[in-house]
Amino acid sequence: MVKDTSDNKYKVIEGNRRLSAVKILNNPSLADVQTTKVRTAISEAKFFPTEVPCLVFDSENEIHNYLGYRHITGIKEWRLLEKARYLNDLRNNVFSELTLIKASREIAKSIGSRMDYVRRILVGFQVYKNIEDEGFYRIRDLDDTTFYFNYIADSLNKENIRKFIGVSFDLEDPLSELNPENLKKWTLWLFEKNDQNKSRLIGDSHDLNILNNILGSEEATLAFDSKGFTLERAQELTGEQNKQFLQLIRKALDALESADKLAIKVRIASIDIEDDLKSIRLLASNVFRTIRQKEDEEAL
Numbered sequence: 118m119v120k121d122t123s124d125n126k127y128k129v130i131e132g133n134r135r136l137s138a139v140k141i142l143n144n145p146s147l148a149d150v151q152t153t154k155v156r157t158a159i160s161e162a163k164f165f166p167t168e169v170p171c172l173v174f175d176s177e178n179e180i181h182n183y184l185g186y187r188h189i190t191g192i193k194e195w196r197l198l199e200k201a202r203y204l205n206d207l208r209n210n211v212f213s214e215l216t217l218i219k220a221s222r223e224i225a226k227s228i229g230s231r232m233d234y235v236r237r238i239l240v241g242f243q244v245y246k247n248i249e250d251e252g253f254y255r256i257r258d259l260d261d262t263t264f265y266f267n268y269i270a271d272s273l274n275k276e277n278i279r280k281f282i283g284v285s286f287d288l289e290d291p292l293s294e295l296n297p298e299n300l301k302k303w304t305l306w307l308f309e310k311n312d313q314n315k316s317r318l319i320g321d322s323h324d325l326n327i328l329n330n331i332l333g334s335e336e337a338t339l340a341f342d343s344k345g346f347t348l349e350r351a352q353e354l355t356g357e358q359n360k361q362f363l364q365l366i367r368k369a370l371d372a373l374e375s376a377d378k379l380a381i382k383v384r385i386a387s388i389d390i391e392d393d394l395k396s397i398r399l400l401a402s403n404v405f406r407t408i409r410q411k412e413d414e415e416a417l
Contacts, residue, residue: 118180119171127173130180130210139166177210198266201242204228208239216289240284240291241269247292247300254301256308268307268320275325277332278303302342317348324348330355366404373397 119127129136141148141155142165148155174180195203204224212220221236228235245266253259272278279285282303283296306317306328318324327348331337334355341351352358 119173120177120180121173121175127171128177130174130177130206132169132171136169139169143167196266197238197270198245198261198264201238201245201266204235204238205242217291236286237270237273240286241266241273243292244269244273244282244284244295244300247295247297248304251297251301253308254304256305257310259308264308265320268325271322271325272303275329277329278325281332281338327352 118131119129122128142159142162145152145155145159207224207227208220212223215223217236217239218232221239222232224230224239225232225235245264248254248264249261253264272282273284281296282300283294284291285294288294307320308316310316318328328341331341331348331351331354337351337354340346340354341348346354
């Protein structure tokens with residue numbers, strides 16, 4: 118999709134990568150990075166087009182509105198990275214004079230979304246561009262086609278991960294304090310595979326939540342980052358599991374206290390609840406025994 122400027126010249130709004138591919142196919146010397154991959158691709162190519170069909174528009178806004186409808190909220194949905202790239206282009210080309218918050222608000226209106234979501238995606242794309250500019254830290258098989266932008270979008274929703282990589286939505290420029298070293302670590306944890314083809318983090322909400330808890334504790338962060346602790350083992354140092362355990366115990370106690378108050382009012386045969394009450398007693402004993410056993414082991 119192009120905008121007619123003047124003198125038979127056109128500004129490409131959508132399709133820049135396809136146009137670049139055609140140019141490089143016909144003139145390989147234009148590629149100044151990943152030249153080996155480019156030569157391999159050209160040697161395997163069977164078709165070398167010299168013309169690219171285009172849809173010509175009089176206004177950039179017409180193109181952006183169409184793309185937003187079709188690929189953001191419409192029937193042919195893009196991957197999240199493609200959406201982020203489009204929103205970034207929209208901000209740079211249409212709302213470049215506005216602050217991030219104001220631009221996010223205007224873009225959200227145009228695509229039928231929320232301002233905070235648009236802002237997070239725009240900031241996330243700048244985080245991604247930093248990773249891309251570093252050549253994806255030379256992680257094997259990682260490029261723009263295999264990078265899961267969802268990991269960035271989800272991570273920026275988590276306070277401790279944001280702080281770790283140096284992103285702050287409280288600043289006019291949320292990336293002004295970006296920590297390149299920690300951003301590299303975050304990327305390696307998620308995308309670098311070991312000999313068993315596994316990364317340290319899966320990247321789903323469960324793992325990212327655990328990582329967020331870990332990064333909120335200096336001791337747990339040191340264990341995971343420097344000492345090579347597994348995610349689960351480092352989590353034990355956060356105290357989060359202690360909180361969950363105590364919450365469960367207190368919930369069970371509250372439930373039993375409520376049952377005790379109702380006991381005088383209900384008409385239930387004791388035989389109907391005997392097995393359940395025995396199980397409760399047994400489980401309580403097992404829990405207490407396990408806690409005592411762990412205390413004794415740690416005392417040795």
